[in-house]
Amino acid sequence: MNLGKRDKKHLWHPLTQHKIHPDALPIVKAEGALLYDDKGKEYIDGIASWYTAMYGHCNPYIIEKVSDQMRQLDQIVFAGFTHEPAIRLSEELISILPDNQEKIFFSDNGSTANEVGIKMALQYHFNKGEKRNTIIAFEDGFHGDTFGAMSASGLSVYNGPFEDFFIDVQRIPIPNPENIEQVLDQLRGIIDANKVSAFIYEPLVQGANCMRMFEAQYLDQILRICKANRIITIADEVMTGFGKTGKNFASDYIATKPDIISMSKALTAGFVPMAVTSCTQDIYDAFLDDSVGKAFFHAHTYSANPIACSVAIAGIELLKSKTIQDTIHRIIQSHKDFDTKIKDHPKVATTRQKGVIYALDLNIEMDRYGTKRYEIFDHFMKRGVCLRPLGKTIYILPPYVITKEQLSKVYNTIIDLLDSF
Numbered sequence: 001m002n003l004g005k006r007d008k009k010h011l012w013h014p015l016t017q018h019k020i021h022p023d024a025l026p027i028v029k030a031e032g033a034l035l036y037d038d039k040g041k042e043y044i045d046g047i048a049s050w051y052t053a054m055y056g057h058c059n060p061y062i063i064e065k066v067s068d069q070m071r072q073l074d075q076i077v078f079a080g081f082t083h084e085p086a087i088r089l090s091e092e093l094i095s096i097l098p099d100n101q102e103k104i105f106f107s108d109n110g111s112t113a114n115e116v117g118i119k120m121a122l123q124y125h126f127n128k129g130e131k132r133n134t135i136i137a138f139e140d141g142f143h144g145d146t147f148g149a150m151s152a153s154g155l156s157v158y159n160g161p162f163e164d165f166f167i168d169v170q171r172i173p174i175p176n177p178e179n180i181e182q183v184l185d186q187l188r189g190i191i192d193a194n195k196v197s198a199f200i201y202e203p204l205v206q207g208a209n210c211m212r213m214f215e216a217q218y219l220d221q222i223l224r225i226c227k228a229n230r231i232i233t234i235a236d237e238v239m240t241g242f243g244k245t246g247k248n249f250a251s252d253y254i255a256t257k258p259d260i261i262s263m264s265k266a267l268t269a270g271f272v273p274m275a276v277t278s279c280t281q282d283i284y285d286a287f288l289d290d291s292v293g294k295a296f297f298h299a300h301t302y303s304a305n306p307i308a309c310s311v312a313i314a315g316i317e318l319l320k321s322k323t324i325q326d327t328i329h330r331i332i333q334s335h336k337d338f339d340t341k342i343k344d345h346p347k348v349a350t351t352r353q354k355g356v357i358y359a360l361d362l363n364i365e366m367d368r369y370g371t372k373r374y375e376i377f378d379h380f381m382k383r384g385v386c387l388r389p390l391g392k393t394i395y396i397l398p399p400y401v402i403t404k405e406q407l408s409k410v411y412n413t414i415i416d417l418l419d420s421f
């Protein structure tokens, strides 16, 4: 039996209505920016497999480092034990994170990284004898699918059946030059009327919300009001982290630094799942006490798995390398040139870019979750390009190792699409 048939027997895929979309495409191999299906057809991975494989699939440097680690130490309980890969990774992370970050806490995925951040913020106030139960988040943000992260997420299609069980979240719109004063007023109103513990936000780019972008200076105004009210600020850098915005972290563009930062996805370069929540010394200190009760009682079995840590260390080494920094800047410039070429196309409504993230909204009639989206997806896949449109938005977030020729092919299939309407 072929893979497609065997898949249908026992597998349940994420984000999939199996009644409408029973088929999943088997991928048998990946290398650099390329994916290969079971028929030998190749596809350029234009979204780095959900922004994970940024240094290219099956990166040989990472494979070498992981193999060494696998022979040395596979797994050890991280409560009461420690090891070199975790220690080294903490040092590497602190060296590239914003200056105020001091402590590193491990978990398994982006949702749990945010879950940890939210729990840290709630317990921070609790440990200080204050009950602060409200969280502020942006409208239409996305922070993951576990309960805390889901509560903070504002994209309702994912949340419907669970809303009765959510923690209390108040929302503000993402800021722009026109609404900023109103957003700040709304924020002050929420702070006055509630006991707010934390503000969680995707800095500068809202990934799942169609790569919606906003400016650092307005986010900074919001963060300053939060800080003045001792509200813990949590930057969800699960998507934006590790170079995608052109700097190591999106928070590097913003003057006011967050208290907590969550990271995953590119952290482990597409190899294995892992996540990290970093925080300031002040957050960490609020959990120190002569009794155990104030400690942070949150653990995942695979916390700081040595193999995952070795992947992350190798990934950061690559990120810091001149080769990768050069390709990041080459991609940024190519996107700009592409933008100049297509932004006035009659079928393009708007375009936006932050670092290697490029998005355009189509100027055509369609529903976010309608069938047109799948037709557009098929247009790309037929031509050997893997892009997953979000409603009317087509975005590119390529691995840093994508070649000039591969990137041109991605651009050209988008132009073909625009010309086909």
Ligand SMILES: *Cc1c(COP(=O)(O)O)cnc(C)c1O
Residues within 6 Å of the ligand: 109, 110, 111, 112, 114, 142, 143, 144, 145, 202, 207, 208, 236, 237, 238, 239, 240, 264, 265
């Ligand atoms: C993907 C993502 C998450 C969730 O991460 P998972 O690893 O899928 O749980 C959270 N926040 C942002 C901004 C993301 O892009």
